[in-house]
Amino acid sequence: MGRAGGTGTGRDEGPGATDENADKTVAGTAGADAPSGTGRRRKWIRRTRRTALALVLLLLLPTLAAEIALRVNYTGDPADGTRTRNQDAIWLGHAWVDGRKGDADVAALARRLKGTGIRDLYVHSGPLEHDGTLPESDHPRAAWLIDAVHRALPGVRVQAWLGDKLATESPDGLRLGRAATRTAIVASTRQILAAGFDGAHFDLEPLHSGDRDYLDLLDRLHEVTRADQALLSVAAHQIDPLPGFHSVWGTLTNHPKWWSQAYFGQVARRVDQIAVMSYDTMQPLKSLYGGYVAQQTSLALEVTPDSTDLLMGLPFFHENRFGHRGAAETVPAAVRGVRLGLSRTDADRANFGVALYVDFAATEADWTAYRAGWVR
Incomplete structure (x- = not known):
């Protein structure tokens, strides 16, 4: 860029002209620094923009690649016979x-439920108190319900759905790190089984991948349920869609949404039944959501032992909020994803099903899609 104030033409135009030219020279010299400073600022802005663009690309390119992979994962046809194995469940x-x-x-x-594959009812019977105890006043009609279901639906099991918010993101909530709390949860489970429930279904979240206190609790709970010939089941976090993703997400947000595949397998080996909460996935399109469910199904099948029932959650609810887009997370997309994942990984697995979340938010369209896509 040229200088903004020159020294004139160089011609001698008398004393007045000389003074004026001198003033111009001084002004030009002073103005030379300003463009130089402006240039430095512009260079800094350019560098900042380039750095920001590089960071955006660093974040977006892996995400874009992952979304493309999910879309590809939604292609193809499910194998024949990948339908209900009469091992399904519903949260009530x-x-x-x-x-x-x-x-x-x-x-x-x-x-x-007649003619469907639903075998288990997870009936909300809590929540647990923050210390792990469970007031009996929380489920005063439990005995009536269990008896009524056993009469009306022979062979269908009624499990007590218990949960509480864990104190992993705030000072409030249940703390699994306290031995007394875990002991209280075991006592609450004995109380549930004494009330006549066929099993205890736990939904404790948000739960960090690798939590050893949770594994210890499951070991103790399984001793109790086995002794009573009852079921121990859990609602499980989703599995890392990319290796180590739970660590990255946890570092950025301090919110433990995903588990490593290895940890999922450790949990699955300690229970009779594990149901993946395969919804609230942050996917914007049905095809991406279905591909995500197909991936989750495969990942879960790979590490769930044959002795444990594996169920994949279906979204029987309709909301639009961060993490969940109702138009994308549909029952047809989820069912197709489940069937694709099952087809590719373990098409003949008998103890496999879907779990419907949740009865009070379900529409006729949800039930029709479940029957047409999975039960038929």
Whole structure:
């Protein structure tokens, strides 16, 4: 860029002209620094923009590649026979044990479930207190429900769905690191089984991958349920869609949404039944969500022992919020994803199913899609 103030033409135009030219020379000399400073600032801005672009590309390119892989994962046809194995489940709300539901509701539920593959009902019967205890007043109609379901739906098992928010992101919540808390949860499970439930289903979250206290709790709980010939089942976090993703996400957000595949397998080996919460995936399109579910199904199948029932969650609810887009996370997309993952990994596995979340938010379209895509 040229200088902004020259020294004139160089011609001698008398004393006045000389003074004026001198003033111009001084002004030009002073102005020379300003463009130089402007140039440095512009160079800094350019460098900053280039660095920001590089960082964006560093973050976006792996994400873009992963999304393309999910879309490809949604292609192809599921294998013949990848339908219900009569090992399905559904999460039921608290209204079934607090007095809001009656005999007519059980009869309607029996009609709804007739001809499906649903074998287990996870009935919300808590939540646990922060110290691990469970007030009996939380499920006053449990005995009635268990008896009514056993009469109306022979062979269907009623499990107590227990959970609490873990104190992993705030001072409040249940702390598995306290031995007294884990002991209280074991006692609460004995209480649930004494009430007549066929099993205990735990949904404790958010839970960090690798949590040894959770594994210790499951070992102790399984001793109790086995002695009572009852089931121990858990709702499980999703598995790393990319290797080590749980560590990266946890570092950036301090929110433990994913588990490593190895940790998922450690949990699966300690229970009778594990249900993957394969929804709230942050996927914007049905094809990407279905591909994600196919991937999750394969990852879970690879590490779940044959002795453990594996269920993949279906989104029987409709919301739009961070992490969940209702138009993308649909039952048809999830069912197709489950069938594709099952086809590619272990198509003949018998103890495999889907779990429907949740009864009070389900629509007729959800039930129709489940029957048409999975039960048929």
